[in-house]
Amino acid sequence: MAHLVDSSVLVALFLDFDTQHAKAQRLWESLHGDILLPYCIATETATVLCYKHSKEQANQFLTFLDDTRDVTVIDGDIRAEMDFYRHSVARISFADAVLLFLARTRAAQLVTFDDQLERLWRAG
Structure with missing residues (x-):
């Protein structure tokens, strides 16, 4: 089974000082x-790493993706992602909606530390 990984996991993975590292x-x-x-999750993760730590950390993440x-x-x-987001009743970010959409359409397992996102995914 394929895994879809959320930025919450990736940020924690790349920041040594994160409580969930x-x-x-x-x-x-x-x-x-x-x-x-x-x-959108790759860009979100790189942005958070840049602002929470450094541009160098964001670059290391991008190199990790390449390697x-x-x-x-x-x-x-x-278009399908926008449609899914518009029809979602949950108050979530667009990036989270993309994860839910892809988890459902690709029958992939969602990997996240976000409790709300996890509940929505499990609810189907």
Whole structure:
């Protein structure tokens, strides 16, 4: 099964001082198979790393994406994603809606530390 990874996990993985860093490391090491990363999550993660830590940290993340075989950055179908977001009743970010949409349409497992996003995904 493919995994869709949220920025909450990636930010924790790349920031040593994040309270969930060790948890993110264990989780990342436990993932097997394809890891899908929507383009919007890649940009969100790089932005958060840049502002919370440094541009260098954001660059390290982008290099990691280039160098990691199992990670595929995917472009979505923006029209379908916008339609999904417009019809969603939950008050969530557009990026979170993209994750939910892709998890459903690609039958992928969502990997997140965001409790609300996890609940929405499990609710189907």
